[in-house]
Amino acid sequence: MRNKELEQTLALIKPDALKNSLTGYVLSQLSEFHTGLIYAGAKVVHVTRMLAEVHYEEHLDKVFYPSLIEYITGHVHYAEKPHRQRVIAIVYQGPDAVKRVRDVSGPTNPHTAREQKPGCIRSLGTIVTLKDDTGKEIGERMDNLIHASATDDEAEREIKLWFKPNEIPPSMRAYSTLRSEELYYFKDEKLLAKFEPGSVCVVAPGDVMWKSDLEALRLIQKGEEASCSLRTVVAKYLLNEGTEGH
Numbered sequence: 001m002r003n004k005e006l007e008q009t010l011a012l013i014k015p016d017a018l019k020n021s022l023t024g025y026v027l028s029q030l031s032e033f034h035t036g037l038i039y040a041g042a043k044v045v046h047v048t049r050m051l052a053e054v055h056y057e058e059h060l061d062k063v064f065y066p067s068l069i070e071y072i073t074g075h076v077h078y079a080e081k082p083h084r085q086r087v088i089a090i091v092y093q094g095p096d097a098v099k100r101v102r103d104v105s106g107p108t109n110p111h112t113a114r115e116q117k118p119g120c121i122r123s124l125g126t127i128v129t130l131k132d133d134t135g136k137e138i139g140e141r142m143d144n145l146i147h148a149s150a151t152d153d154e155a156e157r158e159i160k161l162w163f164k165p166n167e168i169p170p171s172m173r174a175y176s177t178l179r180s181e182e183l184y185y186f187k188d189e190k191l192l193a194k195f196e197p198g199s200v201c202v203v204a205p206g207d208v209m210w211k212s213d214l215e216a217l218r219l220i221q222k223g224e225e226a227s228c229s230l231r232t233v234v235a236k237y238l239l240n241e242g243t244e245g246h
């Protein structure tokens with residue numbers, strides 16, 4: 001990110017923060033007064049399994065991965081209340097956005113956070129022991145209230161994963177966009193050029209897309225290797241659709 005004023009990062013207020021009524025606290029800790037950062041985008045998201053899996057794909061092999069997916073999709077904290085399974089996704093913008101939000105968030109592990117950085121957001125988190133069917137301890141789940149992108153590259157990947165360009169004001173978009181001339185649908189993990197019953201329209205002619213997303217779709221359509229997976233591009237278009245199973 002060459003223009004420091006345009007540096008952006010993704011923050012997610014996770015389901016444990018919503019459940020414990022810490023939303024206002026987190027927003028206040030990240031306010032312009034405290035961090036010097038401004039809002040570039042914000043929305044309430046019912047996190048689909050697809051979005052959760054793409055977001056946390058780097059942790060696929062970890063023992064805590066299944067519980068992490070259950071946690072971020074809201075199934076842990078709102079098991080009986082699907083309508084409350086949400087996170088709040090926010091794009092913050094300004095000088096050192098990535099570092100500032102990471103600093104205010106604190107260490108990943110809430111115990112470490114309490115020891116090393118009392119007062120950081122994650123110092124209010126908790127750790128839950130995970131057991132297998134026989135009751136044997138197999139690991140832990142870290143309920144740490146907030147996600148924050150760790151690097152500029154991660155921020156770019158995550159902002160493009162969670163937000164469509166038109167959810168961010170044009171003058172605040174940090175990454176290149178293109179206006180699509182194509183029509184694409186998605187169904188059963190496949191990209192389609194024509195509507196089929198049960199498919200979802202991903203992009204229509206005239207829509208503004210992240211340039212890297214549109215280039216990826218063009219390659220995937222031709223059966224060629226793209227810079228990111230089809231799921232990475234389409235996950236945000238299936239949010240709040242009300243169609244489970246994605």
Ligand code: ADP
Pocket residue numbers: 064068107108139140141142143144146147148150
């Ligand atoms: P961060 O959120 O600080 O970037 P990671 O990317 O390493 O941390 O992990 C993503 C999320 O996975 C963490 O926020 C936490 O909820 C969970 N997590 C990370 N490491 C562990 C672990 N060793 N045991 C259980 N959960 C973990």
Ligand code: MG
Pocket residue numbers: 150
């Ligand atoms: Mg991380």
